[in-house]
Each structure stands twice: as structure tokens, then as C-alpha cells.
Amino acid sequence: MKIYRVNMTEGKVTTEDVKEDYAALGGRGLTSQIIADEVKPNCNPIGAKNKLVIAPGLLSGTNAPSSGRLSVGTKSPLTGGIKESNAGGTAAQKLAKLGVKAIVVEGKPKDGKFYTMMVNKNGVKLEDSSADLLGKGNYEVMEKMQKELGEDVSVMSIGQAGEYKLQSASIAVSDPEGRPTRHCGRGGTGAVMGSKGLKTIVIDDTDAPGVSIVDKDAFKKSARALAKALLDHPVCGEGLPEYGTSILINILNESGGLPTQNFRRGRFEGADEISGETIAEVINERGGNTTHACHPGCVMRCSQIYNDKDGNYLTGGFEYETIWGFGANSEVDDIDAIAKMDRICDDVGVDTIEMATTIGVAMEAGVIEFGDAEGAIDLLKEIGKGTPIGRIIGNGTGFTAKAFGVTRVPVVKNQGIPAYDPRAVKGVGVTYATSTMGADHTAGYAVTSNILDIGGTVDPLDKEGQIDLSRDLQIATAAVDSTGLCVFAAFAILDNDEALPAVVDMLNAQYGLELEVGDVTELGKSILKVERDFNTRAGFDNTDDRLPDFFVEEECSPYDVKFDITDKELDEVYDF
Amino acid sequence: MEVTVRLFATLKDLLPEDKKKISIELEAGSTVNEVIEYFEIPQEKPLIIKVNGRHGSKSTILEDRDRVGIFPPVGGG
Numbered sequence: 001m002k003i004y005r006v007n008m009t010e011g012k013v014t015t016e017d018v019k020e021d022y023a024a025l026g027g028r029g030l031t032s033q034i035i036a037d038e039v040k041p042n043c044n045p046i047g048a049k050n051k052l053v054i055a056p057g058l059l060s061g062t063n064a065p066s067s068g069r070l071s072v073g074t075k076s077p078l079t080g081g082i083k084e085s086n087a088g089g090t091a092a093q094k095l096a097k098l099g100v101k102a103i104v105v106e107g108k109p110k111d112g113k114f115y116t117m118m119v120n121k122n123g124v125k126l127e128d129s130s131a132d133l134l135g136k137g138n139y140e141v142m143e144k145m146q147k148e149l150g151e152d153v154s155v156m157s158i159g160q161a162g163e164y165k166l167q168s169a170s171i172a173v174s175d176p177e178g179r180p181t182r183h184c185g186r187g188g189t190g191a192v193m194g195s196k197g198l199k200t201i202v203i204d205d206t207d208a209p210g211v212s213i214v215d216k217d218a219f220k221k222s223a224r225a226l227a228k229a230l231l232d233h234p235v236c237g238e239g240l241p242e243y244g245t246s247i248l249i250n251i252l253n254e255s256g257g258l259p260t261q262n263f264r265r266g267r268f269e270g271a272d273e274i275s276g277e278t279i280a281e282v283i284n285e286r287g288g289n290t291t292h293a294c295h296p297g298c299v300m301r302c303s304q305i306y307n308d309k310d311g312n313y314l315t316g317g318f319e320y321e322t323i324w325g326f327g328a329n330s331e332v333d334d335i336d337a338i339a340k341m342d343r344i345c346d347d348v349g350v351d352t353i354e355m356a357t358t359i360g361v362a363m364e365a366g367v368i369e370f371g372d373a374e375g376a377i378d379l380l381k382e383i384g385k386g387t388p389i390g391r392i393i394g395n396g397t398g399f400t401a402k403a404f405g406v407t408r409v410p411v412v413k414n415q416g417i418p419a420y421d422p423r424a425v426k427g428v429g430v431t432y433a434t435s436t437m438g439a440d441h442t443a444g445y446a447v448t449s450n451i452l453d454i455g456g457t458v459d460p461l462d463k464e465g466q467i468d469l470s471r472d473l474q475i476a477t478a479a480v481d482s483t484g485l486c487v488f489a490a491f492a493i494l495d496n497d498e499a500l501p502a503v504v505d506m507l508n509a510q511y512g513l514e515l516e517v518g519d520v521t522e523l524g525k526s527i528l529k530v531e532r533d534f535n536t537r538a539g540f541d542n543t544d545d546r547l548p549d550f551f552v553e554e555e556c557s558p559y560d561v562k563f564d565i566t567d568k569e570l571d572e573v574y575d576f
Numbered sequence: 577m578e579v580t581v582r583l584f585a586t587l588k589d590l591l592p593e594d595k596k597k598i599s600i601e602l603e604a605g606s607t608v609n610e611v612i613e614y615f616e617i618p619q620e621k622p623l624i625i626k627v628n629g630r631h632g633s634k635s636t637i638l639e640d641r642d643r644v645g646i647f648p649p650v651g652g653g
């Protein structure tokens with residue numbers, strides 16, 4: 001495998017062999033290690049010294065089920081700390097098949113132009129695409145690239161938000177239909193891509209050599225074992241394919257942990273209108289698809305295709321967090337309006353979670369009223385136009401709160417807090433506070449034991465056991481994020497003792513290694529340490545591992561709970 | 577006593593059409609299991625049970641005006 005280094009200052013591409021230290025790393029493990037090794041922690045995230053590292057997971061490109069996840073690493077413009085943003089879509093599998101271990105993008109073009117990066121069997125090439133693509137949204141960019149280069153190419157691109165280098169800008173990754181519904185959403189990776197003068201990356205795996213596997217039979221056997229574990233698990237094999245992630249609306253609402261009206265309370269009167277059950281009905285009535293895979297080979301297929309009232313495609317990859325944020329948190333119960341907001345975000349290229357908490361703060365500030373769906377749609381449209389208000393919104397929750405003098409600001413390390421109230425789902429509150437990524441539910445998804453009875457049961461309202469739960473999950477997740485497996489595979493891994501050994505066996509069979517299950521934990525720990533060390537060098541300390549005051553001071557109904565885990569207890573997350 | 581029951585996801589079809597929830601009459605001291613039997617949900621089916629939004633199980637003893645929510649295994653994120 002190769003690492004391509006693309007220097008945008010000189011427009012030069014070099015090819016490197018993979019250092020021994022990097023051989024057993026992939027996905028998040030690799031992106032975080034390269035960022036820690038090569039990027040000055042105090043550099044300007046959108047300056048020439050920051051880098052953007054793109055890496056498929058260790059198992060990507062193979063037949064391992066649900067293994068096509070992509071990691072993008074950088075110093076985040078949003079948090080100022082290290083960032084790994086993970087996306088589905090078709091890019092990771094194609095990169096891996098082309099033998100690409102990672103692409104490291106560095107420097108900054110002197111001419112201010114925007115380029116297309118072509119990745120194919122001959123290597124990596126840059127082409128000036130300013131004239132064609134500048135100012136265009138992701139939908140148009142992807143359609144154009146596929147018209148020109150064939151339907152089967154995978155496209156990664158930035159919308160207008162990335163060109164403007166806004167802090168919530170995402171990198172879109174095409175889904176199997178070639179649409180920009182999958183995103184490296186969190187942390188402003190799109191702004192870094194924009195700062196490098198990269199509008200799009202096109203990956204063509206025609207005649208790719210494919211992924212080499214040392215012991216093919218052993219690999220096949222373990223891949224089958226993992227697929228079986230996923231399909232046998234009631235959530236991975238039934239719940240996710242049938243309803244997608246928005247099935248969580250009702251259970252969080254029932255549990256009093258569905259943040260409503262900018263995190264004022266934990267239940268939303270309109271929950272049923274925006275629930276997974278309702279959405280599935282609407283999708284089916286309009287001839288959409290409730291069971292869609294974000295990349296070929298995913299058996300859980302939690303994604304979906306959502307059509308408008310006339311039966312025409314509107315959006316896809318319509319996730320629980322997006323629906324919660326533009327729904328309950330903004331007191332909007334109109335699912336079509338929420339779908340439109342999702343579509344705008346995908347097109348302009350901004351993180352839907354960050355935009356959801358930003359809209360909540362804009363409503364708090366009185367820019368628009370809570371419940372004003374049309375107002376929210378208009379605000380999101382401003383981002384693509386580059387107007388002053390659009391740029392304020394596009395810079396995210398913390399920035400918008402400052403612009404309008406709001407104090408109830410749901411962020412940690414300046415990143416918006418997702419769809420689980422940390423007072424009523426305390427385990428995930430610990431993850432928000434302490435993750436190296438800023439507020440990120442996926443970094444240690446304690447909702448499992450807190451709400452879903454997966455991997456045991458820990459009372460979500462009680463602080464007992466939450467630190468250990470979050471720590472264990474954060475360690476395990478860092479490792480899973482390195483394999484290229486979707487984080488949802490963790491549901492089966494937590495409940496089925498055969499799943500994790502199957503993953504380890506696949507890694508051993510593919511790379512000729514002799515890893516044991518315990519090594520996975522060690523890998524997770526070492527990734528977290530590398531990331532935390534970067535953040536420390538960037539100026540972070542323990543006082544950054546805290547939730548905003550209002551979660552400690554204000555009660556969340558219906559259980560009237562506050563976040564009562566002490567600072568000292570939060571610091572224990574890193575006792576390993 | 578009377579409890580309010582909400583059924584979700586695939587279990588939703590067990591509720592009368594167009595109903596999000598129903599109230600059912602149970603004898604004092606009944607458990608969640610009586611609710612499960614009321615709706616004829618097969619015993620072997622794995623379920624997530626919330627009583628007044630808190631973690632519950634089939635053996636949770638119910639009180640008058642409790643709110644019961646029953647889900648098949650669900651997940652996401």
C-alpha cells in the first residue's frame with residue numbers, strides 16, 4: 001500500500017511507502033497518528049501548515065460486512081483540537097482497492113484556485129477546476145463529475161461552505177447513487193479542504209489491484225461470522241434496516257432525554273410527527289426506500305431515500321440527529337420541512353448536527369422564533385449565498401451564540417452537543433465532556449446501556465457507573481473507527497461474544513498478524529492518548545473537558561435532573 | 577387500576593388503528609407482564625420496557641396511572 005502526499009503549494013504529488021509504525025494502523029488510528037506526528041498543534045487550522053489526511057479503514061475494500069467507512073483527520077477549525085470525522089459512502093472501499101493507505105494533503109495554493117484531485121490506478125493528479133465548479137453545491141458537483149467521468153466514480157466534495165472556509169463545513173462523500181448524502185460532518189473538515197484549494201476528489205477504481213489478503217479462507221470464514229452476528233442481532237439485523245436511526249426519537253422522548261427547545265426539556269409534544277415510525281410510513285407511501293446501504297456491502301442498511309410529496313427524490317441519509325435537531329430542538333414537527341433542511345445542508349456542505357444546534361441558538365436569540373420551519377430553511381439557504389448572516393450561521397453554534405449574545409450554548413470544545421440530553425442520559429454526557437473530539441455522541445455511545453439495554457443496563461439518570469461506561473466505550477470506539485467498520489457494528493459486538501473475535505480474526509487473516517482481542521483495547525487506548533496529547537499541546541487542559549454551565553444549573557424535565565457528575569469524576573475518564 | 581400503554585416500531589400495529597396510546601384496566605398489583613399478555617406479545621420476543629420513562633422489566637409492578645412504553649430492540653445514533 002501507498003501513502004500519497006499532495007503538496008498544494010507546489011501542486012506536486014509524491015508517493016511514499018508505508019512506514020513500519022503505520023502498517024497496522026488504518027482509519028482514525030492512522031489519521032490521528034499522522035496529524036499528531038506532522039501538524040504543529042498551534043497552527044491555524046485553515047493555514048498552510050495544517051494537513052488533511054484521508055484514510056480508509058483497515059478492513060475497507062474487503063468483503064467484511066459494513067466495513068466501508070472513511071476517516072478524515074485534521075486539526076479542526078471548529079474545536080481547535082484534533083479531529084477525525086468519519087463517513088460512509090463509496091470512497092473508502094475504492095481507495096483501499098487502489099492500494100491507498102492514506103492521502104496527506106498539505107500546503108495551500110498560491111494562486112487561490114480550486115482543484116480537482118483525480119485518484120485512479122495510475123496514481124494521483126491535480127487539475128484546475130475553478131472555472132467549472134466554483135460556487136456550486138455538492139449535488140451539482142457530483143452530478144457533473146459523474147457525467148464526465150462515469151457513473152461508477154466516487155466523489156468527495158465541498159459545497160460553498162467549504163469554499164468560504166466556514167467552521168461547520170463538511171466533506172461530502174457520494175453514496176451508491178452518486179448523491180452527496182454521506183458526510184464527514186463534524187469539526188469543519190470541509191473548511192480545511194477548502195483552504196487547500198480542493199473542491200473535489202474523484203476516485204476511479206477501474207482496474208484497481210484490489211485488497212491483498214494473506215489468508216483468504218480464514219478471512220472469508222471470519223467475515224461470515226461477523227455478518228451472521230450482525231444479522232442475528234435484533235438492532236443491527238432488524239431495527240436499523242427497517243426504520244433507520246430515527247427510530248430513536250420515540251425511545252428518547254419516552255426516556256425524557258430528547259432535547260427540546262434548545263435543551264430546555266427532555267420531551268417534545270410533536271415527537272410522534274417526526275418519529276422513525278412516521279418517517280417510514282411517509283417514505284413507503286411516496287415510493288422511497290427505507291432500507292438503503294450507504295456503501296455496497298453494508299448489511300445493516302440504516303440509510304434511506306426520502307421523496308417529496310410528488311414522489312420525487314428530496315434527500316437521503318436522513319439521520320436521527322438531524323431530525324431531532326431541526327425537529328424537537330427547534331420545536332418543528334413538520335417532517336418535510338426537516339427533510340428540506342437536511343437537503344440544503346448536504347448541498348451547501350455543512351454538518352447537520354452543528355446546524356441543528358446553531359438553529360436552536362438562533363431561535364434562542366430571537367433571530368427567528370422556535371417552531372419557525374420556513375425561517376430555519378431561509379437561514380440555512382443564506383449559508384450558500386455567503387451573506388453575513390449565512391457566514392455567522394455557517395460558523396456554527398458557538399460563533400452564532402457570540403454574535404447574538406446568547407448564554408445557553410450547547411457546545412463542548414465549541415462543537416455542538418447532539419441529540420441526547422446529557423442530564424437525562426448521563427453516560428453520553430460524560431462522553432460529550434471528555435471526548436478528544438468535542439461533543440460527539442459516536443465517540444462513546446453510552447446511549448447503549450443507558451437507554452437501549454444493549455451491553456447491559458446503567459440507569460441514565462444516576463451518575464453511578466457512567467464514567468467507566470463512557471471510558472470503555474471511548475476506547476473501544478477508537479479501535480472500531482480504525483477498522484473501517486461502521487460504529488453500529490458495536491451493537492452486536494457489545495451483545496455477542498463471537499463478534500469481536502471475528503473482527504480480530506479478519507485483521508489477522510488480512511495482514512498476517514497475530515493480534516488478540518486484548519490488543520484491540522490497547523489500540524483504542526493508544527489512539528486516545530495520541531489525540532489527547534495533541535490537544536494538550538494545542539493548549540487544552542482538563543477545564544476543557546466540561547459541559548456548559550446550564551446543564552449543571554438548570555433542571556431538565558420530566559425528571560428534573562441536572563448534570564451532577566463532578567469535575568474530579570470527569571477527569572477519571574483518562575485514568576488508563 | 578388504569579395504565580397508559582404506548583407501543584412502538586413493529587409493535588405499533590398491536591394498538592387500535594390510528595391510536596398512539598391506549599389506557600387499559602388492570603388489577604391492582606399487576607406487572608408489565610400482564611400488559612404483554614394483554615397485547616398477546618409472544619413471550620420469547622426481546623423487548624425494551626420503560627415504565628414512566630425509566631428502565632423496566634416484565635416483572636416491574638405497576639401502579640395506577642403508570643405510563644408504560646414497550647419497544648422491540650431499537651438502536652441508531
Ligand code: SF4
Nearest residue numbers: 088294298300302486
Ligand atoms: S449501518 Fe448505516 S451508516 Fe453504517 S455503514 Fe450501514 S448504511 Fe452506513
